[in-house]
Amino acid sequence: MPRKHDVDALPRDKLLVLYQRLTLDCRKHFQADLAKELNCSPQTVSRLVDVIENHLGKDTYIDRGIEGRKRYYLLRTVSENKALGFAFEELSYLSTCRDLAAPFLTESVLARIDKSLHALALHLGETFPGLPEPTISFHSKGFIDYVPHLATISTLRIAITKRQVCRVTYTAVGRHSPTEYRYAPGHIVAMNGTLYVQGYRLGAGSLLQERPTTFSLHRIADVEPTGEFFRFDAADIGARRFGLTWHEPRKVQIHIAVTAADYVRDRVWSDDQRIDELGDGSVVLTVTTTSEKEISAWVKSFGDSARILNTSAEPGGET
Template sequence: MPRNAEVIRQWTILREIERARAAGVTIDGLAGLCGVTTRTIRRDLQALEEAGFPLFDDKSLDDGRTRWSINGQAFKGLAAGLTLSELSALYFSRTLLASLTGTPFKDEVESAFVKLSAALTPHMRQFLDQLPRAIATKPDPARRLPGDDARRQRAIARTLEATLHQRQATLVYHSKSSDRTKTYHVHPYRLAYAQGGLYLLAYVPEYGEVRTFAIERVEDLSLLEEHFTPIEELPDEAFPDSLGVHSGPTSRVDIAFRPEAADYVRGRAWHQSQQLEERGDGGLTLTLDVCLDRALTSWILSFGPGARVIAPDSLVREVASQIEEACAAYRAGGPGRA
C-alpha cells in the first residue's frame, strides 16, 4: 500500500476522533469510514499513539463499547492552545505558502513554522512532515530581483510604514514601458502580492487616480511628514477587475471555446463576473467583465485555436494581430533556423 494512503487514512482517523469529541468513535466506525479492516485501524491507532498523539479509549457509556477520543488541547506552548485539526492544517499549509518564496515575508513564515514545530514532539513532527506528500503545489514564477537587495528591503519596509500610517511619500520609479526613471508624489494605499510579485497601489495626485507600481522597480521611497486621507476605497481583493495585475475600466468580453477546450473552461472559476452559455456542439461562450490588459490577451492565446474572441472588436483585432505576427515569425524562421 502506498505510504501516502496510510498517512491520509491516519489523518482521517485523527480528524474523525476529534470531531466526535467526548462521544468518541468506535473501531468499527473508523473501519467503515476508511474502508479497511478493524485490524488495520488498531495498527493505525497504535502508530498514532506512538507518535505522541494523546489518544485514549473509554468504555464508560451504557453500551459497553470501547470508544476512542483525543485530548484536543494537548499542545502546550501555543498561547491560545490549538486543536489538532487547527495545528495540523496550519502545519500542512507550508506547501501552499511556498508561493511566498522571494517576498519579504518568507523569513517570517519560516520563523513561524520553526516556533510551531517546537510545540510538537519529534514523533508528531515526523508524522505531520508526511502530510504535504498528499498535496503538492506549483507556485507562480517568482520575480527575479537583480540589484541591491538591502535597498529593496528598505523600500518595502518604508512602503509598509507609509500604508499603515497613511504617510505621503516620494517615489522614484523606473518604468518598464518607457524605460525611464521618474519621481512621483504618492499616497500609498496598499501592498498587494500577486503572480509572484509585490505591488504598491498608490494614489497619484498628479494624475488623480490610483496607479500600480511593481516593487522591484522602485528605486527609492522617502516618507514625508504629511499624512493623507484616502480618497478612494479599494476593494478587499487585489486587482479584482483583471485576470492579472492591472487596474482600470472594464469591458464586456465574449469568448467562444471549442468543445476540446470547453470542459477545462467550465470546470474553473476564472472571475467573479463570468457567465457561461452552452452551445449545441459541446462548446461554450464565456462572458467576462474585465480589464482589456496583457493578462487577458495572454490567457486567450494560451488556448490556441480552441478560443476565439467574439467581442469587443478591439480585443478581436489585438488577438488576431498577435496570432498573425507569431505565424509570420514562424514562417520567416523556416525549418531548423533560430
C-alpha cells in the same frame, strides 16, 4: 428495525478506533468520513464521540463544528487554547505558507521561520517533522531576486496598514529614466512569480483617488511615506476580476471552442463570470477584467480555440 451497517464489528471496536483517530491525529475529522471508515451511521459516530468525551480528562474536550456543510470533530485541550490559541492543524497551515513564501525570502529568514515553527510544535507537545526541503516548490524559466527589495516590501506593508501616502520612484518597462508618483498603496499581490503593489495614483496635493495603478515591485527604485494619510480603501479587492488592476473594470465576451471548453468550465475567472453553453459544445465566457492586455494574451494562448467577441465598459468605467 433497519439493518446495521456492520454486523461483525463490536461497538467497543469502533469506539477504540474512533478514540485513536481523535487522539493520535490532531486535525479535523469529518463525521461523514468517520462513518464510512467505521462502517456505521453518522448518528452512531455522534454517540461514540459523546462516550469518548465523557471519559476525557478535565483539560481535554472535543470541539464540534461545521465546515463547508460538513460536521467535524477536533480534539482540543484547555491549556493549549490558553497558551497559544491554535492547534497543530494551524501549525501545519503555517508550514505550508512558509513553503509558498520561500521563493521570496532569504535563507536567514527561512531559517528563523523554521526555528519558530519547531518551537511552536514543542509548545503544543507535537512531533513536528524537520524541513530540510520545502514540500511545495515553484518551477519557472526565470525568477526575480527579491532580496534587494525587502526594504521596499517592508515599507509598503507598513504604509498599507496605516494608509500612508507614499512618494514612489518607478521605472516603467521600456523606459530608462524613473518617474515620481504620489501613491496610495492598497495591497501586494503575487502573480506568475512576480510581486505587484496595487493601489491608486493621487493628484498633486490631493488625498483623493485619481486612477487605479499597479507597479511591479522590483521596478520601484524608492518608496517614501510623505506623512499624509488617505481614508479610502486602496485595496479595492471586494470583487475578484480577471487580471491585475491596470484600468477600470470592463466586461469581455470570449468564444471558447470545444477543445478548450472543459478547461474554462473547470475554473473561476471572475466573481461575476457567466458561461453560456452553445449547441456545438463550445461556450461563451463573459468576465470582468481590469487588464485588457492580460486577457488578450490569455486568449491568444489558446490559438484558434478562443477569440474575443466584444468588450464594453462597466457603468462609470472607461471605454
